[in-house]
Amino acid sequence: MGMQSVCAGGQATLYTPEQRTRRDRSIWTVVQGVLAPLQFLAFAVSLALVLRFLVTGDGYGAATWSIVVKTGFLYLIMITGAIWEKEVFGQYLLAPAFYWEDMFSFAVIALHTLYLIVLFGNALSPEAQMLVALAAYLLYVINAGQFLLKLRRARLQSGVVP
Numbered sequence: 576m577g578m579q580s581v582c583a584g585g586q587a588t589l590y591t592p593e594q595r596t597r598r599d600r601s602i603w604t605v606v607q608g609v610l611a612p613l614q615f616l617a618f619a620v621s622l623a624l625v626l627r628f629l630v631t632g633d634g635y636g637a638a639t640w641s642i643v644v645k646t647g648f649l650y651l652i653m654i655t656g657a658i659w660e661k662e663v664f665g666q667y668l669l670a671p672a673f674y675w676e677d678m679f680s681f682a683v684i685a686l687h688t689l690y691l692i693v694l695f696g697n698a699l700s701p702e703a704q705m706l707v708a709l710a711a712y713l714l715y716v717i718n719a720g721q722f723l724l725k726l727r728r729a730r731l732q733s734g735v736v737p
Contacts, residue, residue: 589672589729594663603659610655614648615719621645622712625705635701639694642708646687649715653684676721683718686711 590598598604621641628638657667660677664670668677690707693699699707 588732589725590663590732594672595733598659598663601659601662603655603662606655607652607659610648610652611719611722614645614652617641617645617648618712618715621708625708625712629702629705638705638708642690643694646691649684649687653680656680673725676718676725679714679718679721683711683714686714 621638621644624634624638624641628634660670660673661667664672670677686707690704690711693704693707
């Protein structure tokens with residue numbers, strides 16, 4: 576890996592010129608750009624279904640399936656994101672430019688996986704399962720915010736108006 580460039584404000588840029596070229600040429604950049612909004616849509620629908628179940632007691636099956644679908648999107652975006660990082664930065668995860676986002680992603684994945692464990696293990700009541708899902712969703716929202724801020728920073732550094 577080459578050294579990071581420094582922008583006019585003295586802050587390290589996210590990408591060296593070589594990394595930016597690899598990012599812009601990578602099909603995985605497009606894949607991430609498609610999967611991220613799809614995952615957010617799955618999250619929004621699922622959140623509504625989970626809250627509906629917790630408030631009314633109705634729709635456990637729909638809420639459960641929505642969480643499983645949302646979790647599938649999460650796993651898919653993590654795998655393709657790791658491939659993207661390898662292509663752009665030369666390592667599958669924890670590239671310096673995305674270290675904290677990746678670390679937080681591990682917590683998000685852990686809570687989503689915990690949900691699947693309690694679901695398939697029938698370890699908790701349906702209400703408690705939904706609370707695990709809500710905790711996972713809270714971390715997901717924080718993590719999505721991290722990535723959005725990083726995307727905004729990259730656009731600002733490249734001169735693209737956000």
